[in-house]
Amino acid sequence: MDYQKLVDEAFEASKNAYVPYSHFRVGACLLLKNGQRIYGTNIENAAYGSTMCAERNAIFQAYCQGYRQDDIEALAIVGDCTPLISPCGACRQVLAELMNPLTPIILGNKDYYEVTNMQTLLPRAFTGESL
Ligand SMILES: O=c1ccn([C@H]2C[C@H](O)[C@@H](CO)O2)c(=O)[nH]1
Numbered sequence: 580m581d582y583q584k585l586v587d588e589a590f591e592a593s594k595n596a597y598v599p600y601s602h603f604r605v606g607a608c609l610l611l612k613n614g615q616r617i618y619g620t621n622i623e624n625a626a627y628g629s630t631m632c633a634e635r636n637a638i639f640q641a642y643c644q645g646y647r648q649d650d651i652e653a654l655a656i657v658g659d660c661t662p663l664i665s666p667c668g669a670c671r672q673v674l675a676e677l678m679n680p681l682t683p684i685i686l687g688n689k690d691y692y693e694v695t696n697m698q699t700l701l702p703r704a705f706t707g708e709s710l
């Protein structure tokens with residue numbers, strides 16, 4: 580698995596970020612097991628709370644196209660920052676439900692990346708199992 584390529588593609592996607600308020604571009608590249616890639620960027624709004632994060636845009640788009648967690652090979656999330664970008668709480672909650680706990684999540688900047696997963700990012704997640 581060429582994680583560096585996923586990171587590079589996520590940075591390419593981040594060029595489409597709509598970030599007039601934070602000027603902080605985030606990119607996501609979701610790799611499906613069929614080889615297809617689905618991209619996401621953050622899209623901000625003057626009503627700040629209506630902003631949507633890059634990784635949620637990517638995972639929602641995958642689901643919109645009919646894919647489900649077992650179809651997902653990996654997800655790269657990137658930002659030009661140090662330390663590495665780390666998904667916000669809302670994204671963790673969404674990703675914990677929509678991705679398998681051990682599916683690789685690659686967090687990257689321009690210089691390096693780290694591989695993690697939802698089990699590590701959100702241990703003891705609240706899921707539909709509890710309802
Ligand atoms: O993992 C992250 C962290 C932040 N952001 C966005 C939201 C907002 O547009 C900007 C600053 O918080 O970065 C993401 O898209 N993903």
Ligand SMILES: [Zn+2]
Nearest residue numbers: 632666667670
């Ligand atoms: Zn988020």
